[in-house]
Amino acid sequence: MNYSxxxxxxxxxxxxxxxxxxxxxxxxxxxVKFEIIFVNDSPFHEETCNTLSxxxxxxxxxxxxxxxxxxxxxxAIIVGLSYAKGDYVITMDDDLQHPVCEIPNxxxxxxxxxxxxAVFAIPPFERRKHHIWRNFGSFLIAKLDNFFLKKxxxxxxxxxxxxxxxxxxxxxxxxxAMPSVSSLIIFYTHSIKNIRVEHxxxxxxxxxxxLRKLVSLTLNNYINFSSLPLxxxxxxxxxxxxxxxxxxxxxxxxxxxFGLSYxxxxxIIALTGLxxxxxxxxxxxxxxxxxxxxxxxxxxxxxDMVSSES
Numbered sequence: 108m109n110y111s112x113x114x115x116x117x118x119x120x121x122x123x124x125x126x127x128x129x130x131x132x133x134x135x136x137x138x139v140k141f142e143i144i145f146v147n148d149s150p151f152h153e154e155t156c157n158t159l160s161x162x163x164x165x166x167x168x169x170x171x172x173x174x175x176x177x178x179x180x181x182x183a184i185i186v187g188l189s190y191a192k193g194d195y196v197i198t199m200d201d202d203l204q205h206p207v208c209e210i211p212n213x214x215x216x217x218x219x220x221x222x223x224x225a226v227f228a229i230p231p232f233e234r235r236k237h238h239i240w241r242n243f244g245s246f247l248i249a250k251l252d253n254f255f256l257k258k259x260x261x262x263x264x265x266x267x268x269x270x271x272x273x274x275x276x277x278x279x280x281x282x283x284a285m286p287s288v289s290s291l292i293i294f295y296t297h298s299i300k301n302i303r304v305e306h307x308x309x310x311x312x313x314x315x316x317x318l319r320k321l322v323s324l325t326l327n328n329y330i331n332f333s334s335l336p337l338x339x340x341x342x343x344x345x346x347x348x349x350x351x352x353x354x355x356x357x358x359x360x361x362x363x364x365f366g367l368s369y370x371x372x373x374x375i376i377a378l379t380g381l382x383x384x385x386x387x388x389x390x391x392x393x394x395x396x397x398x399x400x401x402x403x404x405x406x407x408x409x410x411d412m413v414s415s416e417s
Contacts (some may be wrong), residue, residue: 110141110214110269112197113187115180118149119201120158127162127169129207137211140168144190145201146183147173150414163417175414180266181286182412188275189409190416196275198268198288205267209304213269216302224296225270227289229263230306259297264289267304284406347385 112130116123123145130141145162149155150173163171172186184198195217199205209228216226258264270292278291293299 108139108195108214109193110139110195110197111191111193111272112141112143112199112210113146113184113191114143114199114201115146115148115183115187116155116159116201117177117180117183118152118155120152120154122201122203123155123158123162125203126201126207127166130168131166133207133210134168139211139214142168142170142191142193144170144172144187146187147171148177148180148183150174150176160417171417173414173416174412178407178412181288182282182407184288185279185282185286186409186412189279191272191275194272195269196272198266200266204307206305206307209267210269212302212304213267216300217269220300222298223300224274224298225268225292227263227265227299227301228267228269228304229265229301230304258293259299261301262293262299263301264293265301268292279409282406344385344389347382351382 114126127143130143133139134141143166145159147155147159156173159171159173162169170190172190174183174186178186187198188196195214197210197213199207205228213226213228217223266289268289274292274295277295278286278288282291
């Protein structure tokens, strides 16, 4: 079996040489053939470009794809998938937090279960080497995934994964403008399982995922792959409409038959504010869906994102 390893790279020159050396040792130890596809998502970072160029020229199993501009981790992975030639594709981060030595465990998990299409490798929650707020966010997102996304019960998403080439081809042929690779895999198959692996501390630099980026990615994920937010707003709007009708009828009856009315405008203002905010919120959700439809039509082609390859 041949394996393609797709690694999106963003300003992380320090770790790349070590990743390649670890893969050299892995190939010798396990007699497995890898092709490493580095997708350079920081084309104007000179140190990263120089390091990648050196690695490509000195290692025949290393391929470098340089994007025209920063496209984000998930689009970079999809570009890498389009170049993958292996029977299976492995994706991992460029910061050494995903241990290369754990890759045989991913391969074994697929070999032992021929019916599986993908395996997501996750560390035990208590062993994750992220900041506390990042671990809490991961825990919260996992719970929200169970609610919003139709995925196998108990499955936890991960960027450290292995999947069949057929799944990679499906993703490349039908990705959206703001994709999530894990969610696309789940969209195409439910034959997925989790395995436990170690998770290392980040050795060089710091994470490029800010809280704003993580929130944005989470919202993109749910809006792109679930219509539930819009259905929830529709349900809330229906309930609010029903309550408003009941209140209006109750007020008219009090006035007509009992001569009673509510003093002041408090109730009117409250109801108007409630319904107005619901309308604005619902319009916001509708707008987000429409924006994604437009961007989906205008999404860049794989080769349009690529500046050069080596």
